[in-house]
Amino acid sequence: MTTRSKTVVHLIGEPSKDFTQRVLPTATNVLSVYFHLHKINQVPKKDAISDVVHRLLNIWDKARIPTAEKRAIIKKVGSTY
Secondary structure: OOOHHHHOEOOOEOOOOOOOOOOOOOHHHHHHHHHHHHHHOOOOHHHHHHHHHHHHHHHHHHOOOOOOOHHHHHHHHHHHO
């Protein structure tokens, strides 16, 4: 059993399992999904970032939003945390 103090991240709140499909994710949403993968599911940092970026690219592709290269997005998400 995990307590709220161990799962809640300051300024983000409770981490989310996934992005909502109705709106484009914000930076807060991206970090929320990352923290869920990394802190709660115990996924290594590099793998968690890669998974989040993969999910982002799928959403942006559905919305037909032009994107940068995957490695540039991984670098940006990695530098945010």
